[in-house]
Amino acid sequence: MTIAVTGATGHLGRLAVDVLIARGADPADLVAVVRDPAKATDLTARGVVVRQADYADRPALEAALAGVDKLLLISGSEVGRRIAQHTNIIDAAKAAGVGFVAYTSVLDAQNSPVSLAPEHKATEDLLAASGIDHALLRNGWYWENYTNDLAGNAERGVLAGAGGDGRLAAAARVDYAEAAAAVLLADGQAGKVYELGGDERITLAELAGRMSEATGEAVVYQDLPTEQFQAALEGAGLPAPIAEMLASADAGIKAGALDTTSGDLQRLIGRNSTPAVEVLRAAL
Numbered sequence: 001m002t003i004a005v006t007g008a009t010g011h012l013g014r015l016a017v018d019v020l021i022a023r024g025a026d027p028a029d030l031v032a033v034v035r036d037p038a039k040a041t042d043l044t045a046r047g048v049v050v051r052q053a054d055y056a057d058r059p060a061l062e063a064a065l066a067g068v069d070k071l072l073l074i075s076g077s078e079v080g081r082r083i084a085q086h087t088n089i090i091d092a093a094k095a096a097g098v099g100f101v102a103y104t105s106v107l108d109a110q111n112s113p114v115s116l117a118p119e120h121k122a123t124e125d126l127l128a129a130s131g132i133d134h135a136l137l138r139n140g141w142y143w144e145n146y147t148n149d150l151a152g153n154a155e156r157g158v159l160a161g162a163g164g165d166g167r168l169a170a171a172a173r174v175d176y177a178e179a180a181a182a183v184l185l186a187d188g189q190a191g192k193v194y195e196l197g198g199d200e201r202i203t204l205a206e207l208a209g210r211m212s213e214a215t216g217e218a219v220v221y222q223d224l225p226t227e228q229f230q231a232a233l234e235g236a237g238l239p240a241p242i243a244e245m246l247a248s249a250d251a252g253i254k255a256g257a258l259d260t261t262s263g264d265l266q267r268l269i270g271r272n273s274t275p276a277v278e279v280l281r282a283a284l
């Protein structure tokens with residue numbers, strides 16, 4: 001069986017390829033779909049088949065998916081362009097005769113208030129309309145989202161956000177990669193919808209505590225109104241659309257949109273999710 005992974009040079013894609021190989025997939029039966037093969041020389045060296053295709057290039061995608069049985073469609077990172085890009089991939093998968101697609105969506109994509117959700121909802125709807133057998137991996141937040149500025153948080157002693165007392169059921173990327181691999185390697189996955197989140201469901205104030213534990217510096221949580229948080233992010237130099245997206249995500253945390261008690265992640269990976277403090281420590 002041939003399994004393709006899009007975004008295979010990204011963080012999640014690389015981990016998914018690693019887990020598939022660790023679980024016995026023959027690298028020669030894995031197709032890494034990448035936009036820049038120069039970033040995939042390590043995959044080629046491991047015997048993975050690397051094929052070049054940008055999400056914007058429908059013919060290249062169809063060629064890249066030739067002979068593929070199952071596809072892990074990792075959502076693109078170019079927010080705002082993803083409906084057209086994912087349309088290309090799903091159309092190409094259909095034309096290439098791909099039998100099954102697992103798509104990395106977002107928790108409760110059909111109802112989620114976070115600004116990232118509509119592109120995921122649209123992609124889920126495209127998959128449903130495509131008639132291709134598929135499963136939805138509705139991923140929660142990554143703990144890694146809190147590692148980029150961890151040194152800054154420790155230095156300032158502050159984690160600012162707008163999540164109020166909302167709980168965040170995040171997990172490590174590797175947990176989501178293992179879940180994706182489990183779905184790809186199992187039979188009978190058509191029509192499955194997984195709400196994937198960690199079992200450590202904590203508030204941002206508790207996350208600040210985990211930052212203190214990991215860094216050894218006291219970090220406290222400072223809760224701001226959504227608009228003020230967005231303005232603070234822009235003031236710190238983030239582009240307005242990114243600041244808007246992060247503020248919307250925090251409003252989602254406040255509303256419980258990035259929380260889940262489904263247990264789906266734990267069942268798929270056969271263990272508890274990775275604790276936040278481990279991910280934070282590993283990033284230092």
Ligand SMILES: NC(=O)c1ccc[n+]([C@@H]2O[C@H](COP(=O)([O-])OP(=O)(O)OC[C@H]3O[C@@H](n4cnc5c(N)ncnc54)[C@H](OP(=O)(O)O)[C@@H]3O)[C@@H](O)[C@H]2O)c1
Nearest residue numbers: 007008009010011012013035054055075076077140141142
């Ligand atoms: N759940 C969360 O907390 C969370 C957080 C961030 C992102 N996400 C979503 O989950 C996805 C995977 O996460 P990640 O951490 O692996 O993100 P990432 O490291 O940014 O990986 C994104 C992948 O998509 C590829 N890609 C983007 N635009 C493309 C295009 N036009 N054509 C072909 N490939 C394209 C990138 O290619 P290159 O390797 O060439 O850059 C990269 O391999 C993200 O893309 C995003 O949709 C989720």
